[in-house]
Amino acid sequence: MHIGARLGLGVATLVVLGVGGLVGASEWVLRRSHAVPLTPIAVPHDAAALAEGSRLATLTGCKSCHGDGRGAVWTPVDWREGQVAPPPIARSAARYSDAELARLIRQGVTKEGRTLFIMPAWSMTYLADDDVGRIIAWIRSLKPAPDDVQASTWFGPVGRWKILTGKTRPSLVADPHGVAKRPADPGRYLTQVLCSECHALTEPRAHDGKPVPPLAPMAASYAPAEFRRLLHDGVGAGGRDVGFMGTIVKENLHALRPDEVEAVQRYLREMLPE
Template sequence: MNKWLKRSVIAIVAVVALGAAALALGSYLGDRKAQRHVEVSVAAVEVPADAASLERGRYLFSSRGCAECHGANGGGREFINDGKSMVVKSPNISNGPGSVVVNYSAVDWVRTIRHGVKPNGRPVFIMPSEDYNRLTDADVGALIAYAKQLPRANGSGLQAKVPALVKTLYAAGVIQDAAEKIDHRLPSAAPVPASVSREHGAYVANMCIGCHGEHLSGGKVPGGPPDWPPAANLTPGEGSAMPRYANAEQFVAMLRSGKRPDGSVIDKAMPFESLGALNDVDAQALYLHLKSLPAVKAGNR
């Protein structure tokens, strides 16, 4: 073996070894970050028991992503599996065997839903609490009330297989958990009358933040599986998806069917199980709000 080839092989082996060591260290630091303590001040909310509030809670559970991740019965389900190295099964949040919430107080529920922090102070893994942080007190209370009366289902705690690269990016802050993204000092959101209005649409649009970003301009979804496509730009800016929808009817039809007006199928990364459960008022109000947004270039989250 000539000297040039020998040196090249040594250099390649060294780079691979350094890369493996960096990933090992990053994976360790990511695990350690997930064990950190997050101190938040949690305000209690009233947990109602009347039929109307329970129905509101059922609607929110179905349309805001809770059922999409935890299953309609709350028992937990596999909601990420890239067929390679990343698999995530959500925890059981019913009152059945293996439940992680069986000893939750009302404040524990609020801390988890609104702040993305477990009762022990550790951050919740993956759960998009930034989407729920701006729910009104009444809606948080209704959601808790419904979840607390779910029938008993068998399940377990979180089961997650996460690649070392994802953990490394998490440790470096490239990927953040919800507890990092949320401004925990914000007061509770003021109630907005449910109507086909931009104001109510802005309230509904909070459910889109986790994937489409704070400014709803989309881009690569942080922490999502590698094969997920970039989230669409929902503002009128460069690369916007909204010109596809000439009116609210076309937009609502897309939410119901998972298909664009031209018949093309949208990637299943979009949570159509939840979006399809939006009622007409919420869906049409969401359209009005998105059409009124200031233009932001695609990918600026």
């Protein structure tokens, strides 16, 4: 065999072995079972609780990520990264008990004990028991629809490499941080549930390669009316474009009530380093 052909065959063999190892190792991570116990959850059935559960599903991104509950395919789809396809909620939830749904929401663990990826359980873990119950009440009110998007999430070679190296964070939270009831003064609570996925309190962060400002000094720099506009309309002080934050507000955070916005800003100002 010509030396060039031998080299080509050797390279091809190494590539096949490398891809096989990548797939095998990442599949182990994806399919690994985690022993996360179930905790009973009380689910209300009154109209007020269902309405609040719907609002919470907006705030926490359930609706925007899952195509208003009917499933979605995030774009762009890239063979190297893969496809993210949050399932239609009613169809997926039908095979879960209430306790399993609570674990899925707050700890990122499926019925089979596998960790999810992408779903931000690391911030949802701060949800109080009563709010989780309200979200589940909303989930149980949904019905499968003929136009549900029933695509599947899959990971390409780069996506699998990110899972193996930890760049794509698993949703698994071993111990939930939620309390029994939503606090009467919800500033800290809402900050943890809605903001901690991207922001730190006093230190800058990077999210998806982009700088993310610390919350406390940012909130302190806003007048109350400007802060309300930021969290209701997605517009920064002086009409400044706030980038991806504007999308999050328009899809999710616009559902905050004025008193909740005030409580969040009050808490963040208290957290400002002296």
